[in-house]
Amino acid sequence: MTEKTNVDKHPRVPYSIGTGIPKHGDAEIEGYLQSLRIQGFCVIERVIPEDEVAVARDNVHRGRELLLKDRELERHKRIELERQRDPDAEIDDSPKRLDNWRADPVRPPLPPHAEICDIARCEVFAEHLASPRVLKVARAILDPHIRIMQTEVNKSSWPVEKPISEEQLRRRGWHSDWPHDLTAYGTNYEQPWKHCGAVAQPFPDICMALSTIWYLGPEDVTPLNGGTWVVPGSHKDPRNPRGPDDGIDSRVPIPGELQVSAPAGSVFMQDTRVWHSTTLNQSECERTAVVCRYAPWWLSGNEFGNLHSGGHTLRTYVPKDVYENFSPELQLLYRHLVEGEMDVLQLGNQHAAARAQSLRHSEQSDDNSHVIAGAMSVEEWECHRAGRNA
Numbered sequence: 001m002t003e004k005t006n007v008d009k010h011p012r013v014p015y016s017i018g019t020g021i022p023k024h025g026d027a028e029i030e031g032y033l034q035s036l037r038i039q040g041f042c043v044i045e046r047v048i049p050e051d052e053v054a055v056a057r058d059n060v061h062r063g064r065e066l067l068l069k070d071r072e073l074e075r076h077k078r079i080e081l082e083r084q085r086d087p088d089a090e091i092d093d094s095p096k097r098l099d100n101w102r103a104d105p106v107r108p109p110l111p112p113h114a115e116i117c118d119i120a121r122c123e124v125f126a127e128h129l130a131s132p133r134v135l136k137v138a139r140a141i142l143d144p145h146i147r148i149m150q151t152e153v154n155k156s157s158w159p160v161e162k163p164i165s166e167e168q169l170r171r172r173g174w175h176s177d178w179p180h181d182l183t184a185y186g187t188n189y190e191q192p193w194k195h196c197g198a199v200a201q202p203f204p205d206i207c208m209a210l211s212t213i214w215y216l217g218p219e220d221v222t223p224l225n226g227g228t229w230v231v232p233g234s235h236k237d238p239r240n241p242r243g244p245d246d247g248i249d250s251r252v253p254i255p256g257e258l259q260v261s262a263p264a265g266s267v268f269m270q271d272t273r274v275w276h277s278t279t280l281n282q283s284e285c286e287r288t289a290v291v292c293r294y295a296p297w298w299l300s301g302n303e304f305g306n307l308h309s310g311g312h313t314l315r316t317y318v319p320k321d322v323y324e325n326f327s328p329e330l331q332l333l334y335r336h337l338v339e340g341e342m343d344v345l346q347l348g349n350q351h352a353a354a355r356a357q358s359l360r361h362s363e364q365s366d367d368n369s370h371v372i373a374g375a376m377s378v379e380e381w382e383c384h385r386a387g388r389n390a
């Protein structure tokens with residue numbers, strides 16, 4: 001018989017990849033970038049100041065309640081429009097009823113065809129998503145022009161019922177995040193729209209998106225209350241925990257695994273290729289968390305957002321009046337979800353394009369004999385560029 005325990009008496013040593021990284025200036029950012037490139041993840045500590053965490057957490061809790069009301073209203077409006085289209089139609093919540101909306105997605109998204117974005121009712125917390133440290137890291141890894149492609153404010157870890165068995169403590173749910181999740185939220189031959197697709201294996205050696213978990217307390221994150229399991233370096237492995245030919249059991253521990261710990265107000269950031277898993281919350285209270293996905297401008301979220309959030313539409317939207325109250329930096333991250341807003345290239349891309357354009361008209365040596373295609377490494381290119389821009 002499996003031995004029962006009330007709590008894990010030997011939790012792993014709390015771990016934060018942020019430990020040892022300088023806390024100020026360019027050296028701090030470079031530390032996070034190196035961690036992401038080598039380990040596949042990092043912890044940016046205390047992005048939300050200690051004295052502001054409780055306010056952000058309360059804002060998220062209140063936002064959840066408001067979102068439930070918003071989505072019920074949207075649902076009633078969709079049903080009303082269907083009745084206007086076909087008074088004799090049977091109105092229910094079956095997936096088939098929603099095929100008409102999927103056949104004609106709206107971009108920019110408009111209600112009631114789309115669901116209100118979670119961030120629209122969590123405006124106090126929202127401003128932290130544009131934290132300078134987070135944006136510097138995301139832009140350096142992804143692209144100067146980034147967006148937030150996913151926002152989920154109901155990703156808390158809830159206390160589990162006790163006693164807890166050794167089998168429960170050993171159980172994992174290894175996976176990578178979209179667009180590297182091979183199951184992509186429920187394949188179904190009868191309803192293929194439920195499978196939003198994934199990048200084919202072997203994955204290209206490029207970070208396509210950054211998943212972030214914002215830890216909002218009330219307690220610091222530890223292995224005891226649900227610190228994320230992660231396998232360092234797994235973002236470079238061509239296999240995948242859900243790969244059909246990779247021979248990995250996604251339910252059991254993997255050598256080298258560890259759990260992340262961090263102070264409340266910190267952000268766990270990971271390459272979407274990284275193998276990770278949720279874990280049990282053995283504490284007595286909810287560990288509040290928000291999940292956001294930062295992505296480059298070229299990654300389309302049209303096929304993703306609703307399937308992960310449990311919604312019924314292809315898009316989410318941010319109301320215009322809410323968007324206008326966002327700070328300029330936050331607006332850059334969400335304007336692709338706002339009616340009437342143009343999502344033009346952000347400044348970093350524009351500067352690079354302007355420099356390239358100016359070089360076309362400058363004096364050149366008319367000699368490419370020094371160029372050997374493929375001979376320069378990324379590291380050499382970065383040093384060369386730094387020297388030219390010094």
